[in-house]
Amino acid sequence: MNPHDRTLLDAAARGDEDAVRAALAAGAAVDARDDSLRTALLLAVLGDHTGAAGALLDAGADPDAADSRAQTPWLACGVTGGVRMMRLLLAAGPDLRKPNRFGGTALIPAAERGHTGYVRAVLAETAIEVDHVNRLGWTALLEAVILGDGGPRHAETVALLLAAGADPALADHEGVTAYEHAVRRGFEGIARLLRDAPAPGREAGR
Incomplete structure (x- = not known):
């Protein structure tokens, strides 16, 4: 060298x-x-x-x-x-679409780790795909629940993703949704966020 x-x-x-x-x-x-x-x-x-x-x-x-x-x-x-x-x-x-070794975008590991500042900024300032699915069958929303700790940072991450249009109905390869994962893990606050989230393209209460 x-x-x-x-x-x-x-x-x-x-x-x-x-x-x-x-x-x-x-x-x-x-x-x-x-x-x-x-x-x-x-x-x-x-x-x-x-x-x-x-x-x-x-x-x-x-x-x-x-x-x-x-x-x-x-x-x-x-x-x-x-x-x-x-x-x-x-x-x-x-x-923004070039994948990591798991087939994911930069948003997915950020959501997994609860990097709320990054998640907020990358969603607001780029056209990164909020519902990109990696080779594990997980979106950023799923990773925030499956690999998160259920605490305030991951709850905020989930809220940011939902506000950006993430689809809470998307399930993993086994057919389990983020809401169902949250319930299984005892993440009550996150489960409420996911349960009450309107479907993408629809306003709450409609």
């Missing part, structure tokens, strides 16, 4: 914006990769290092460059939940 590339990757991973810019100026490839095919931008995103990420994006880093596990900077931001990072990456024009 070019030593400047290694310097760039190390600087991005620790969030050293000045060192990132210096490595680029010295000739490092902006999309240089480590042994796991992670680019400097992906390393910066995983650490939520917005300064380093901004420097890389200014130099033309690819928000859709995938590593050996099909993780991209844009998809990784759904895992970390950084709203400022999301907006930096969004300005670079990422592919």
Whole structure:
């Protein structure tokens, strides 16, 4: 590996914006990769290092460059939940439909983790598909219930998804809906949200 590339990757991973810019100026490839095919931008995103990420994006880093596990900077931001990072990456024009290794979009892991700020922002500021189904048969709404803890963050996530038009009637591969999962797990507040949600395209009470 070019030593400047290694310097760039190390600087991005620790969030050293000045060192990132210096490595680029010295000739490092902006999309240089480590042994796991992670680019400097992906390393910066995983650490939520917005300064380093901004420097890389200014130099033309690819928000859709995938590593050996099909993780991209844009998809990784759904895992970390950084709203400022999301907006930096969004300005670079990422592919909102490019899937992760589970066949899901960035919204799904964000919902799973209860990243309410990210979920709110990505729903409001992008055209990301709210009811995208991954290879497990789960939407963001299903993951928020199945893999969530039933607490306030996941309740808010469910409410945000419903407000954005998520269909509570969509079931998993076994025919179980998010409401039924919530009941089974004892998530009473979330179950009420799902039970009382109007069908997409219909106003409550109609």
